Each structure stands twice: as C-alpha cells, then as structure tokens.
Amino acid sequence: MQVCAPIVELRAARAALRGDVALVPTMGALHAGHAALIEHARTLAPNVIVSIFVNPTQFGPHEDFERYPRPIEQDLVLCRKLGVQIVFNPTPQQMYPPQRIATQLTTPALVGDLEGACRPGHFDGVCRVCCKLFNICQPQVAVFGRKDYQQLRVVTAMVEDLDLPLRIEPMDTVREEDGLAMSSRNRYLDAEQRPRAVGLYKALCQAKAMIEQAEETDPAAVEEAMRCVLRTHQLEVEYAAVRHPLALHPLDVIDPALTGGVVALIAARLGATRLIDNMVLGVG
Numbered sequence: 001m002q003v004c005a006p007i008v009e010l011r012a013a014r015a016a017l018r019g020d021v022a023l024v025p026t027m028g029a030l031h032a033g034h035a036a037l038i039e040h041a042r043t044l045a046p047n048v049i050v051s052i053f054v055n056p057t058q059f060g061p062h063e064d065f066e067r068y069p070r071p072i073e074q075d076l077v078l079c080r081k082l083g084v085q086i087v088f089n090p091t092p093q094q095m096y097p098p099q100r101i102a103t104q105l106t107t108p109a110l111v112g113d114l115e116g117a118c119r120p121g122h123f124d125g126v127c128r129v130c131c132k133l134f135n136i137c138q139p140q141v142a143v144f145g146r147k148d149y150q151q152l153r154v155v156t157a158m159v160e161d162l163d164l165p166l167r168i169e170p171m172d173t174v175r176e177e178d179g180l181a182m183s184s185r186n187r188y189l190d191a192e193q194r195p196r197a198v199g200l201y202k203a204l205c206q207a208k209a210m211i212e213q214a215e216e217t218d219p220a221a222v223e224e225a226m227r228c229v230l231r232t233h234q235l236e237v238e239y240a241a242v243r244h245p246l247a248l249h250p251l252d253v254i255d256p257a258l259t260g261g262v263v264a265l266i267a268a269r270l271g272a273t274r275l276i277d278n279m280v281l282g283v284g
C-alpha cells in the first residue's frame with residue numbers, strides 16, 4: 001500500500017495503476033462503517049484509493065475541526081488489512097495552498113435546509129473538496145455512505161450536473177448492535193451519553209412504524225413523534241424532518257404511492273456532540 005501526501009505523488013501513483021479505480025473519500029478515524037465502504041469499493045474496481053483528509057473548508061468557525069479525531073496510524077493499519085492500494089493523506093496546505101483563490105461550488109436547490117441551514121457553508125466545502133479529490137484521484141466510481149444523506153444527494157447532483165466522469169455509489173449505513181449509526185463522532189460520547197444516543201435510531205424506527213404500519217400520511221405528525229422520542233432520550237433536537245427522498249423538499253402529505261418513499265432525517269445534540277441519522281421509509 002502506498003501512502004501519498006503531496007498531490008504530485010498521488011497523481012504518479014494513480015497513473016501507475018492498471019484498471020479502474022474506486023475512491024472512498026473519508027476524514028479518517030475509520031470505523032466499521034468505513035470498512036464496509038472500502039470492502040464494497042473492492043467489489044467495484046481492482047484498485048481502491050482511500051483519501052484521509054479532515055477538510056477544513058467544510059467546518060464552521062465554532063465546529064469540531066480542531067478536536068476531530070486523527071488516529072492516522074490506526075487508519076493505515078485498517079486500510080492495509082483491507083487491501084487498499086493507495087491512501088491519499090494530504091495536509092491542508094497541500095490541498096489549499098495559501099496563495100490560491102478559492103472556487104465556490106454549490107447546489108442551491110439542495111443545501112438551503114437541514115444540514116445546509118444548520119451548518120452554513122458546509123456543503124460548499126464538501127463540494128469543493130470532493131471535486132478536487134475526484135480530479136486528483138480520477139476514480140471511475142466513488143463510494144459514499146447513506147448516513148450523510150444530504151451530502152450523498154448534493155455530491156450526486158454535482159457529479160451529474162457537471163458531467164464529471166465518475167459514478168457515485170451509495171452504501172447503506174452500518175449500525176451498532178443497538179441501532180446507533182456508526183460515526184467518527186461517536187468517539188466523543190461519554191458513558192452517560194452513549195445509551196442516550198440510540199434515541200436517533202429509535203426516533204427513526206418510530207417514523208418507520210407510523211408510515212409503514214399505521215399508514216400515517218401527515219408529515220407533521222411523524223416529525224412531532226420523532227421529536228418526542230428524541231426528547232425522551234434528552235437529546236437536543238436540531239431538526240427531525242420528513243422529506244422527498246431526492247429533492248429533499250418538505251411534503252404536504254406522505255403519499256404511499258410516492259416512488260422511492262420518503263426520507264426521515266434527524267440532527268440532534270448530546271452536549272457538545274452533534275449526531276445525524278436518517279432512514280428511507282415506505283419503499284417496497
């Protein structure tokens with residue numbers, strides 16, 4: 001496995017690969033969810049590149065950029081074990097040389113709400129870094145988890161609209177035994193907070209039961225029920241929303257005939273830790 005930091009080094013290593021490349025973009029602190037993305041990537045192409053880069057441009061000024069975990073040695077051990085060909089681990093200076101004039105990329109129809117509203121500028125940073133990673137690594141396919149549902153929609157829309165020459169492959173969320181979605185930020189949770197964090201999953205299960213079993217068609221009723229479960233777990237709710245699965249716009253009614261169902265999305269805080277989760281409901 002090659003570990004590359006400067007972009008020229010990565011480009012040379014990439015050029016030496018024979019056959020297609022699957023990219024798994026990450027910010028490191030790899031867990032079983034990332035391992036599933038990498039394993040899936042291996043089924044899609046003979047070569048896998050994992051990028052490990054805590055991207056400063058997608059963090060707001062008061063967010064957790066500084067304290068974001070960076071266990072690079074452990075991450076490299078996992079990548080090696082999973083048969084990754086190249087790890088791209090640039091520094092912020094290598095990705096964003098200080099003399100450069102920044103580009104702004106955005107998908108306005110998808111970013112005005114939910115994560116985009118709670119984290120202004122977040123998706124500009126995500127689009128910019130993903131576009132750079134796609135240009136630098138030249139993958140045929142890039143694997144993204146459904147856990148960051150809005151991110152997956154935004155990146156997919158950007159790739160489609162800019163005709164970037166790669167495919168975005170979505171991958172289901174990997175969960176702990178109790179249902180908590182795997183996330184690098186779960187490391188922030190202390191022993192008292194960890195059991196309460198499962199409230200996000202329970203709220204989504206409540207939405208699932210209401211929509212798929214009780215055939216509830218009022219999004220507001222489902223949203224209020226999710227908020228209620230979150231509050232029961234002493235979670236501070238940022239949003240609990242039922243949306244169109246592709247356009248992410250609010251719905252007047254949950255139409256059981258809507259192709260692709262609906263998506264329920266949650267962001268909630270436990271102390272200083274902010275967690276997100278989602279579930280696509282009413283499909284099949």
Ligand code: PAF
Nearest residue numbers: 025026027055126129148
């Ligand atoms: O999902 C993430 O880990 C990040 O947002 C990504 C896609 C690696 C871009 O920095």
